[in-house]
Amino acid sequence: MTDAPADTQKPEGARDYKGTVFLPKTPFPMRGDLPKKEPATLARWAAQDLRGQLRERSRGLQKFVLHDGPPYANGPLHIGHALNKILKDVINRAAQMSGKDADYVPGWDCHGLPIEWKVEEEYRAKKMDKDSVPILEFREECRAYARKWLDIQREEFKRLGVLGDWEDRYATMDFTSEATIAEEIGRFLMNGSLYRGLRPVMWSPVEKTALADAEVEYHDVTSPTLHAAFPVVSTRAQGLDDARVVIWTTTPWTIPANRAVAYGEEIDYALVHVDGIEEGSRLATGDNLIVALSLLPAFAKEAGLAAHSVRRVIKGTEFAGTILAHPLRGWAAGQGAYDHDTPMLAGDFVTADAGTGFVHIAPSHGEDDFALGRANGLPVPEMVGDDGTYTVQAVGFTGLHVFKAHEAVWAALETMGTLAAKGSLKHSYPHSWRSKKPVIFRATPQWFIAMDDANQIRAKALQAIADTHFVPDQGRNRIGSMVAARPDWCISRQRAWGVPIAVFVEKKSGEVLRDPAVMDRIICAFREEGADAWYKPDAAARFLGNARNPDDYEQVMDIVDVWFESGSTHAFVLPDHGLPFPADLYLEGSDQHRGWFHSSLLESVGTRGIAPFKAILTHGFVLDESGRKMSKSLGNVTAPQEVMKDYGADILRLWVMNSDFADDLRIGKTILGQQAELYRRIRNTLRWLLGSLEGFTEAEKVPYADLPELERFILHRVAGIDARIRKAAADYDWSGVMPEIHNFCASDLSAFLFDIRKDSLYCDRPDEPRRRAARTVLDILHRCLCTWLAPVLVFTAEEAWLARFGEGTDSVHLQTFPEIPAEWRDDALADRWARVRAVRGLVTGALEKARAGGVIGSSLQAAPELALASANADLSDLPWAELCITSDLFLLDSVPTGEGVEMAPEAAVRFAPAPGNKCERCWRVLPEVGRSAAHPGLCLRCEAAVG
Incomplete structure (x- = not known):
């Protein structure tokens, strides 16, 4: 945007008309200052119970379920966690703003070897033998360790702006979760797919346990x-x-x-x-x-x-x-x-x-x-x-x-x-x-789930893969080949911290006990006391009941593979939170084709006959700017905590959505600096919209049919971006969406619409139809941009929304994407305006040459001559001086002659200075300036505006 009246000093001796110009006014600052503002916004949302309001307003809407793959509660978040949760949050918010009830229940994986290993390290540091510690005491220490990191990670996820049911989150170590996991094992026990056998498994001699492929x-x-x-x-x-x-x-x-x-x-x-x-x-x-x-x-x-x-x-x-x-x-x-x-x-x-x-x-x-x-x-x-x-x-x-x-x-x-x-x-x-x-x-006796018995898990899983929507689609072949070739699923681990494979084996026959009454007693106890009930002294007698002698049975002490646990989460998260099964989407890193996606598929197919998801989205890994894996020893780690401290969460979120997350992503200081610059341009677009809408009322609005072509062209672009965003929300494919929004802000708005219309907005009378039409479209742009950006720039969109409508109004996150009338989509108009922009580019290029040569200082000092090519003859009725930001422009019937003629297939243009004097208010150079007795320094338009 150039040539604003407020940009230079008034001519010497001229009357000061600055107070009569409608310059942008807004409390929305140019600087985001996100690291300071974002925590306050989070606190306000918590005080308002924003999530509660969303849930209340969503009653009766179609539910959208993105089931959260549980991160491991072991240490602070890394940049991969941030990528994953931000992407999930954007998709959830977009589904909500598309008119669905998109509740999100975050969860954690809390059992397994990493936590047990950490607790053992603490014992080793004290020169204590872990095996000498009573198992219930050891399990409680593991639980406390997991609880500590779960709480830390929860606050870090919230700081990223991720909206979810943080108070009623799920964890695999919750008693109800442990009970359901045991119940899911029981389903395989009862349908005959669970068996104990001897076969080689990957074994860690250090950790003394079997490992899954994903480990x-x-x-x-x-x-x-x-x-x-x-x-x-x-x-x-x-x-x-x-x-x-x-x-x-x-x-x-x-x-x-x-x-x-x-x-x-x-x-x-x-x-x-x-x-x-x-x-x-x-x-x-x-x-x-x-x-x-x-x-x-x-x-x-x-x-x-x-x-x-x-x-x-x-x-x-x-x-x-x-x-x-x-x-x-x-x-x-x-x-x-x-x-x-x-x-x-x-x-x-x-x-x-x-x-x-x-x-x-x-x-x-x-x-x-x-x-x-x-x-x-x-x-x-x-x-x-x-x-x-x-x-x-x-x-x-x-x-x-x-x-x-x-x-x-x-x-x-x-x-x-x-x-x-x-x-x-x-x-x-x-x-x-x-x-x-x-x-x-190493071949050891382990517990397995059969892939090809009467339950036909492999065949059903392959069919489920064929029926699943994959983003990107190559994920289908990857997980499909793994399922097709995999052996029976080894689910046992020889550790202490986890859900036990709560079954009994008859010593005499070697047969596993399949008694629904025994399983029911186990599940009820786990629901009340957690899986610790299995390790209490009277467990065997308690669960076997009076009809059986505990001495006749082996109580299995192996725990279940944590991948079975996380693969079972659908069984307790979805029903416990009133969410439908199967989930609409599972979303994790590409390594989860052999991890969580894989185990969830096998578990659900084995117990319910279908996949627990309708779609799978995978993202890549995060590398440094040179494409290297991040490592503390290399000193190339980008921590999300530091990014939020230096830039704010919205910059991190913008980085995620500006990246092609189907492949590996890169991050570092240079890349973050680039994202900050992109953010600045988007923020300045919002700021100019807000400033130019100051005092706008419904009474100003102009019907679509009465809008000038320029405004209708911009609404065509709005319709296109809206369709792109809705498709992204429906297909979960956001590649290119944020770059398109940025390009719209920079090219269609700042460098085109705003540049052309600022003269009218600053200098026309408030009731002038052209000004009202422009403000009508700016109102639409503000509402659209704020809602389009809300899933990604959650803090900035809220700030821009409230800057216009006030703190007492509803959050932008309670809105839906605006409904776009079908008539706004006008491909013929778009083709016409593509030609307009090409001609305009030729004119502005000639003006830049004159400016560079010192002939003019402002485009308003020019009145070029323009001859349109025959193919563009239909463009002759447009206000070309207005479009090219010149004081006048003369359309010629033939190609201009003489020096300085710029030729192109679209048109020919020759620079010429504008005749007349400069208006002291709008700076246009016109012959009419000086004719007014009351305001000799103004043009006729400005004279009418100042009264």
């Missing part, structure tokens, strides 16, 4: 490698009697547990005769070895073969029925423990991508190994204990930790002459995301 992260490590030779004992294949099959593994510690070797039926293998060896090779000239033909060159290099020849090529199918010797057969320290036969078995998971094309099978330590072993009746020895050390079954290695066992295994194999090669490999390996220590695969 594991991958880090690069350097692992010892091993090529081991398995002598052929018997075979139907010709020429292999004195050969040895070579396997390769990155887990040498699993060799004691070996029970078979797997091959690929379609792989071509080579029978290799060693003709010569390099110095240091562990093989001998004359050895006959079998490896995959395609992998022979790599093996020869690693094993130190100086010369070798291929005696024959063997198709994998020829190995059927072959028996090998364990590579530790006859090892004296093994005392005969490894003298069993090792069969060769076909495995569809075997490839020739790396190694030797053979896979050594340890059913105790691998998912594929276990499945192949179970299908062929192989034993599953318990070779490794809870702490990661070998048990007595690993004869010769007992007590050694598996991560330190490779040297001992290498040495034992070397003693037996079966060590073909050793080395190391840098690769990605699973670690516990809590302790940051590597995990192992």
Whole structure:
């Protein structure tokens, strides 16, 4: 916006008409000062019970449910929390302002290993043994720890401007929650899907518990490698009697547990005769070895073969029925423990991508190994204990930790002459995301939920995924592939802080007790006393009842996986708060395809047959400005608490909604500075609207049909943005919405409408139709912008709303998006005004050249000549001087001639100075200035305005 009358001093000796100009007046300041203002606004909302008012006014409206995925109550909020909660809040508020009842119930995940680990750390610092503390006392300390952080996080979320039922929040450690979680376990118990079985699971030797996929992260490590030779004992294949099959593994510690070797039926293998060896090779000239033909060159290099020849090529199918010797057969320290036969078995998971094309099978330590072993009746020895050390079954290695066992295994194999090669490999390996220590695969008795029994959880879950709306849509394939390939769901954990798998197993038969009366007693007790009831001395007798002897039953003490708990939240949050099932939307980070989305889907499908959600939205992770993961050691962490202290929550909220949150987001000082600048432009737009609407009344309004084209064009743009926002609210896809609103404020309003209409607003008479029309549209713009911005800039929109309507009026957050009349959408008018703007741009470009050359100081000193192209002849009836902010503009029938002509396909323009004198009030240069006896310094329009 340029050339406002108040911007320069009046000419010397001129009368002061400043008091007659209607300059913008508003209490809405240019500076937001958000860090100071926002807490006061929060306090006012609390005093007004804004949420209560919303709920009261929403009675009878269609409910919208965004079910909150519970953050973990363990430490202060990080920037990822802020992203997640702000996005949820924007979507909830937009649904509310679209005319729905969008209540939001925030929740917390409070059980599990991270909290238990923290409490154990406190014990270790005091040199106390956690296992010596009574379990009920230990659980109470965990509960207190979770409660402390829940309260801290709740206040931090509220400071972000997130509106929700903070007083009646949910937590998985609430007694009612624990009771329902136990009840959900009971549903699987009663429908037959819950069973106890032995199979490998990811196990943390440090934390001594099984882990879920979502509790594991991958880090690069350097692992010892091993090529081991398995002598052929018997075979139907010709020429292999004195050969040895070579396997390769990155887990040498699993060799004691070996029970078979797997091959690929379609792989071509080579029978290799060693003709010569390099110095240091562990093989001998004359050895006959079998490896995959395609992998022979790599093996020869690693094993130190100086010369070798291929005696024959063997198709994998020829190995059927072959028996090998364990590579530790006859090892004296093994005392005969490894003298069993090792069969060769076909495995569809075997490839020739790396190694030797053979896979050594340890059913105790691998998912594929276990499945192949179970299908062929192989034993599953318990070779490794809870702490990661070998048990007595690993004869010769007992007590050694598996991560330190490779040297001992290498040495034992070397003693037996079966060590073909050793080395190391840098690769990605699973670690516990809590302790940051590597995990192992270990077969232990665990509780599982069957994926493919009569309940058909997998098939139902895949159908539910097909029926779900995903934002972005690629999330469908990600979670779908995980569900399709996943094994049965291991839900047991060997810890103390959580909801127990509250079941009994009959000792004599090994059968789990499925008695609804027992389950009902457990659930009732949990509802009154919490899950602590399971750990009280009389629990077994109390729950089994008089008809059963507690000595005949094992009381299961494992707790349920916390992902099962959070996956069950729909079962108590939605009904307990009067919300419909399924929820409209689940919204979390993209990692939750294997976490909360996944567990919620399986839990709900397994107990109710359908998904607990209609739609899933995922967002990316937050990185620093350079695209690096945030780390305290790198010093690149952006804390939401610091952002709010320096900038305010609205800037953080604007950053979220200006980002493409489907991908990873970036944040840092430069980016926040950019967001602050974008915010300043939006705020200044609101400020100018408020100032120009001072004193506006309903009586001023002009009907749509009487509005000038310019105002009707702006209302067309309003209709388009309104449609975009409503679609975003309906589809949950907000990408590009805030940039479009910002562009509307900067380009369509500040640089166009406001720039053109400020002359009329400042200088026309109050009853002038043109001024009234402009103010009519400014009124609409204020209402629309405040409500459009309210879901995002919650504090600023409220401030701009109350700055106009007063503190005693309803909050902007009690409004709905204004209804936009269909007639405002006028595509033909929009096309016409696209041409207008192109012509205007040509004129203003010529004026800028004259200004830069010192010919004029203001566009009002010009009266250019304009010739419209034939295609734009229909634009000749427009007030071009007004549109171009010149004192006059002369339309020509032909292209102007002479110097300084600017040509374009739309038009041709030549600069010319405006004839006449400058009006002391509006600054236009007109021949009529000086004709008035009463006001010789004014133009006729201004003379009439001042009376």
